Amino acid sequence: MAVCEYCSTSVLKDADSVKDLGKMSSVLEDYSPIQIGTTGVLGKRQFTVVGRIQLRYAAGMWNEWYLLFDDGITSWLGDSSGMYTVTAQYKGEGELPAFEQLRPGQSYPINGAPYIAAEIRTADCIGGQGELPFKVGAGYQAKVADFRRGGEFITLDYSDAPRPVVYTGVAVTLESMQCQLLRDDDTIQRAAGRYRGKLDALDCPSCGSAIKYIPGVTATLVCPACHAQIDAANPKAEVLAAGERVAAVPMTIELGATARINNQDFTIIGMMRRADDEGTQWNEYLMYGTRAGFSWLVETDEGWSGSNVMAEWPARYAPGAPTVVVDKSQFSRLYDYGSVVTFAAGAFNWRVAAGDRTRVEEFSAGQIRLASETTDQEMTWSRSSPVSADQLKAWFGDKFKGRVGAPAAAKGGKRRYRDTAKYIIWFMLAINAIPLLMNFSGTWFLSLVGAAAIYLPAWFMDNEDKS
Secondary structure, three states: OEEOOOOOEEEEEOOOOEEEEEEOOOOOOOOOOOOOOOEEEEOOEEEEEEEEEEEEEOOEEEEEEEEEEOOOOEEEEEEEOOEEEEEEEEOOOOOOOOHHHOOOOOEEEEOOEEEEEEEEEEEEEEEEEEEOOOOOOOOOEEEEEEEEEOOEEEEEEOOOOOOOEEEEEEEEOOOOOOOEOOOOHHHHHHHHHHOOOOOOEEEOOOOOOEEEOOOOOOOEEEOOOOOOEEEOOOOOOEEEEOOOOOOOOOOOEOOOOEEEEOOEEEEEEEEEEEEEOOOOEEEEEEEEEOOOEEEEEEEEOOEEEEEEEOOOOOOOOOOOOOEEEEOOEEEEEEEEEEEEEEEEEEEEOOOOOOOOEEEEEEEEEOOEEEEEEEOOOEEEEEEEEEEOHHHHHHHHHHHEOOOOOOOOOOOOOOOHHHHHHHHHHHHHHHHOHHHHHHOHHHHHHHHHHHHHHHHHHHHHHHHHHHO
């Protein structure tokens, strides 16, 4: 199948004829630097990008670029929020899990090895370009699941049958593939605005307030004034969910603030406030750079840290594991807690709303933290390290409202005294298990007094650290 670049007519070529399938939806021009004609090298083999399909699911969208290698072999380059994977079809036998049985964060045996389910999606094809190996168009739906194991990547495609087609591959970067003929920054900005109008600000369809955003980058907007959730991944912005006027949450870094970091330009496009099970809250600021993609600045009571989504996952992981290993470094388990979004404003590359819940596991090695975040649809891993307030002031200037001289995020976490107290209390209850069974009423009261004497000072010290 081929899609004409000039009139968007889809043409299907089979053994005997060429058929006109009618118009194919135009792709939504986005932030991706890849385009039809981009070239690169993978495993000493040269390839050219000859086609693309664009898929949309409940929380966002992504591109699948069709690659043709010089030796005639084809592959797919997945392009989602600046993360890239190359996969090719794998011919193999063996049992494979049913689509309905899959859960993010769980391990499944595939090709004789355990893989962690990363994303389970049902997506609609919303556009196509160039040459494609099969017929796509209005109504084409993809049922896919992605799995990770270290740097390895597997996709199971359930779109056409209960038994999936297996695609295997690896996480890559544009630099590692020596990509050429990429779109430059100016071209990306012009093209991203072409489909929906060249906009730097959008009037909220709900309340009329101006919302700054970057065309082509943004899947969803949350109006800072009325908290309405707006779909920005369509030619016409539409309100997804009406919000209520809320008291403004103070922002330490203003939306729209720009900084030059490691010779790349970044813009703060969104901000979320989250809370854990115990009510501790923190802010997360989403940054976007044309070449660097998306990253986060996280503001907690202990200070600041910078965070990036990881392309390479721990090679071995199980929920509740005491340690994980990445790049030959061992990270020890630190926390396991639930989090909820209590406030969001600005632009995001996926659909976000107050009330979104995530299960978080944190691991540490020195000052470096790893965090897994799991929802009903996906699991992600991120790596973070401390950033000083002085450095943020140097980057953002007057747009940074934080206290200069404040420390970077402290090693040990946001509840370190309380967590230590919990371990002591559990140890105390363990060694008093037999007295508790023999004389419950008397021993229980003394144990309760002892637990309070340990935990309350720890709670006080944690709160002293916050102030």
